[in-house]
Amino acid sequence: MTSVDEPARTGARTRDAARTQAEILDVATREFARAGYDGARVDEIAAQTRTTKRMIYYYFGGKEQLFTAVLERAYGVIREAEQELDVDHLDPLAAIRRLAELTFDHHERHPDFIRLVSIENIHDAAHIASSEMLASIGSPALDVIRRILEEGQRTGLFRADVDAVDLHAMISSFCFFRVANRHTFGALFGRDLVAPEQREHYRAMLGDMVIAYLTAERTAV
Amino acid sequence: MTSVDEPARTGARTRDAARTQAEILDVATREFARAGYDGARVDEIAAQTRTTKRMIYYYFGGKEQLFTAVLERAYGVIREAEQELDVDHLDPLAAIRRLAELTFDHHERHPDFIRLVSIENIHDAAHIASSEMLASIGSPALDVIRRILEEGQRTGLFRADVDAVDLHAMISSFCFFRVANRHTFGALFGRDLVAPEQREHYRAMLGDMVIAYLTAERTAV
């Protein structure tokens, strides 16, 4: 979520297309995450940049395309983070716990991203569907899970009837819910799931849950 | 989500306050769930009822209060459902699986409710906070979980370091994610988490997960 990469070769602040676009995306990400797609105001986004509304339409075409661009960049960030994943040197048990913890950490560190995903689901993932980039982005995390799972299942340590996508859903659901539903859960049950002092507790709970599930004997229905 | 209870004693359709209010709430629930708070249109809600926009303001005061009323009724429905919970005759293991399954079923049957909760979280649970009813609604399900947990922990069957709120969060997160994030998950990973043919698979997965976690030996960090 940091802004620009090219500080413009001269000190001059004017006429820097890349920087203007990046700044618009930064602000738009915050505004859309704050208020939702329909709640976000194009004028408000413009006001928070050093440029004008005109530029938003010049570079992105419209509100809808701007939101899609925001999503594309946000998913790009997590994709990059997932590519950093390095758990191959660990045994399956430690590897899967580590992966779960990194997912946990990532969700906690990017609440705006979580909100964007919630918002996109309210719109039935229409923007993802119409984005070539997003439709084909893939998931490095899924590949990692697949490898760990294969190893664990080969040695008989893990139950055989799980696949990578399901396990990813299980881990994500816990991490996502904790951040996304923080407000209603807190208001209704009086417990802040994202309180710093409970962080380690929930992190361990996730790891325990995943490992317990993977190593459990098949229970009867 | 069925509409009215009093079919009006005469066949006359006019002048039935309770029915008008219920009809507005029905339609508003759908419209808010469909488009989000800011995306929903008061005119559109009015158009889908047999009455006019004037009545919405007459009975509810405004868009904001209407949304709060929608939330209040939606939470009222799940509260009633939870009061039907009857698992006390089962042993702790069977009871907790049954409870998880009922939660699973309820989420699946009420996707509009899930969307409303997502929407309310985007607004930082502001409406819940300002509603006396919602702030004090409580949760029968939580009481049930508490009882099961106590029994299971007393006999040493369940691990001791879980409390009812955390377990409720764990169960809810799986059920909620599956419905709420169905669209983005499907678009990105090509798997429909709510596909009917996968229903039993995920239902069993949830039960297995919860039981495995509760009965696991404390694993090392």
Next chain:
DNA sequence: CGGTTAATGTACGAACCAGTACGTTAGTCA
């Protein structure tokens, strides 16, 4: 160094939308 174009700013329009002023009718009760 003049011209071409990418980049930017200003001001405005047209549609939309929450909310309301004002008027009307159905039921009810004395």
Next chain:
DNA sequence: TGACTAACGTACTGGTTCGTACATTAACCG
């Protein structure tokens, strides 16, 4: 039965908000 009030309808308004027409300037290139 007449008057009172709850319930309802119509038509409008004032502000908001996405989007754009038009004007301008900086950079680059031959």
